[in-house]
Amino acid sequence: MLLNYIGSFLIIILGLYITIVKKNLIKIVIGMSLMDSGINLLLISIGFRQGGTAPIFMSDLKPGAFFVDPVPQALTLTSIVIGACVTALALSLVIKIKAHYGSIDADKVRRLNG
């Protein structure tokens, strides 16, 4: 699972990089969304166990079969919904910013400073 953990951390850091460097507000929102995806991937990977099956009591379960950890999957559901909510709210704010400022460049949207 080492590769999964490293990969999800790298996605999170990529999201951070986009939020720091990119000046387009939409791209900043994409960066936040990417970070959420990385966290979801990490969450799912933490629950995974080698050889585990989906946590559903099917009738055709082989003896000795075991489930992967279902708790992180339930947490992921919450996390996904929250990520979608962040995106929705942020995009509606971007729409309003465009109406006010005529631009979605982070360097121009800085009237509140100092």
Place this chain on the structure above:
Amino acid sequence: MKKNIIIKNSIIKSCANITLPIALILGIYVILHGHLSPGGGFQGGVLIAGAVAIVFTAYGYKEVLSLFNAERAKTFEDIGALGYVFLGTLGLIYGYTFCTNVLWHSTPGKLYSSGTIFWMNFAVGYKVLAGLGFLIIMLVSNLYQTSEYEDEEEK
């Protein structure tokens, strides 16, 4: 004023005609079988709310407005949320704590089993489909409004 955000053509329309019923039925199936198969209220609700997006892609904004009533969707979302809270409060009424799984439990594997879980799935699915549908309608309708502000001072 941008009028043609989406180019409507017959391919998209016929594809939408095929996928729309499938999406709706799949959504209902996923909501109803949340405790039996992968899925649940949220996933099914999102599938059904996708219908709004499909209609918008195929037929455009006016068709969306004529098919769906945004205000009513908002009200339905409130009803769904109240339903969830009510199902949670049933636990208090039966004398346990909040969110207790009460009501009847039949054999596991049947559709009407697992007590409140089934109904909670239903309430959440209803809430999510109404809420997300409302959200999509609102975001879409904002694309067709041009509003320029002259940044007035407060008040």
Place this chain on the structure above:
Amino acid sequence: MTSYFSNLPIIAILAPFLGAFLVGLMGGRKKLLNVQRSIAIATTFTSFLSLIYLIKPVILDKYIVAYWMGNWKPESQWAIGIGLEVDAFSLFTALIIAAACFLSAIYSFKYMEEDNGLDKYYVLFQLLSASMIGFVLTGDVFNMYVMLEIMTFAAIALTSFRNHLYKSVEAGFKYIVIGSLGSSFILLGTILLYSQLHTLNLAQMAALLHGNYTPVSILALAFMLTGYAVKAFMVPCHTWPVDAHMAAPSSISMLLSGIMSKTGVYALVRILYMIYQSTGRPEMEFLIIFWGTITMLVGITMAVVQTDFKRLLAFSSVSQIGYIMVGFGVGLSVNKGVAVVGTMGALFHMLNHATFKSLLFLCAGAVLHQTGTTDLNKLGGLSKKMPYTTAFFIIGTLSISGIPPFNGFVSKWLIYQASFEAGYAPVTIIALMASVLTLASLIKVIQSVFFGQLKEEYKDVKEVPLFMRIPMMVLSAICIIVGVVPNFVSKYLIEPAAFSIYNIGNYIDVMFEKGYAAKMFKETVSIPSMDYTLAGYWNPLSWLILFMILLIALILFFSFGYKSSNNKVIDDLINTRYETFTGGEKEDYNHLGENDMFWGMRQDFGRYFRFIKGAHSGVVNDYVLWVVAACAIVTIYLFTLM
């Protein structure tokens, strides 16, 4: 010792939630607006009342309420469900929150009458109150995250509620970027902890993590510290609240500044004292005290140079959070007597900051409501037109700067004493300086808003209606009463809360079973011996005299600074305000307001002020960078020292 079953916590949480849905169900009909307002007041009052009923068992009789959601009691000593756990500290914070929400609901009755979409305002308002109460009452880490998200979203939407102003929208966007970055860090920390401990319950995490630090849990600590620092306005992450407080309607600014910051502080205390049990770790103590001191210093120096009423108050609230964190940092000290004083000072300051900062923001809202602006350069001479507001504002100012008869003195004195006795004398000096600067910056506000000459355009300004005055009256009464009888408050509210912070073993035992904590810690967990002898050892009169001397010294300092800089060749030619003094009267009357009162000081420390103002550049990317850099630095610090 024993647990106590009660349905009151869930009622306190659910009442505003239910109210929110009822208001949402009514929709935007104008006839029902008064009903919606009354529902908001009624639900917040219900939750306040149900929390008051909990005072007797929890604070006086020292029970802990354990409430398992869904009747899932722990099995084989693993917490499979979600539990609410209310100890004295939770209840103390929740009481502050519920009371402030109730007052804010009353205040919004008249204050928000000029906007449209008020049904949405009340829905979001009640969601905000309910989630804040739910946040402090829960005993589950993931549930804390969920409640935090409801809180954040509701606060963002309320910040941008007046969306015809550019500043609301911009502040909302900055808030959502930095706020959700903080939330992501919190979630990351939570799941890292889950991967090590395989539980989400706060008490069980504390039990399992005792003496069991691994790199995973240390990284989780770094992420959670940074994430909650974003919620608690610690310095590199303090950029969003300033914009948000400025742009939000004042009834919401009050909640954001006075109350929402307390939830971040609450979570930090729970993490440090409960989950990681850092009491007696000097490196952690140093980190928190250092962080708090930086917060104090940067917040107050930025407040001095502001020209907007609400923005100034927001920066000063950042510096007050610094005081609270210094107090809690001292609370981690090995020396028990000093630690208790620090914790008590911090708790007391949480209460006091909630009262006087809410009062100041409500006064700002009153001025905004009557005149339509919060720009200090445009206001002037409102004291004759708005005498009550002026009086309330002066009470708030004297409280926040720690003048003896008012409540700020008590808590600030405890924090000074604690930081001095813990061996952090420079921190004490900085705290005193920051206190003086707080008074200075707010005197500037009083000077340029309430006194001075009345401007032409504000001739018809009237006093605010009674519905807006009642909350201000209540808050200023609390300011004075707490200041006059600090011993009573400290005995019946602060001491039980401080005791419950240190009494980890009991917190864990109540959730599971007796002896669980001792079994997990592999040692007997003693009831912490609390030494209150140091607390409250002060003599208000002599301190009043000392403060007078300090004030006189400050005035002399400023006057000398002004004179000496007057003779300098000024390189800063852009500063046109300089002409007011050299080139005769620019206006038809000389309005000694705005920043010019501290013109000399700004000139003397010009380089620092220019740097710090330039650093607050207003670009979202920079602010994100600050948070990430803070996270990186905390990570390095923790990995090298733990």
Place this chain on the structure above:
Amino acid sequence: MKKFFTWFSLTIITVISIYVSYKMAIMTQLHPTYEGIANLIVNDTLQKTGAINSCTAIVFDFRGYDTLGESFVLFTAITGSAAILRKYKRR
């Protein structure tokens, strides 16, 4: 300055997170099956809730209060978007 801080902090977080993921992988190898609350939940799902899907059982029963909060998050976000996108009118 800005560039230095960007690369400095991102490098630090990357290096430490890779180290931590290495440690986490070792930790998971020590325990090939799940433990803690998951163990109990999986064992009890069928008898106690009657739901075949353990994931749904967790979402709606064991952690039903979280789901309540989650649906409120969605509700808040949607109401918030409606409030942000509404047309402002003064009374």
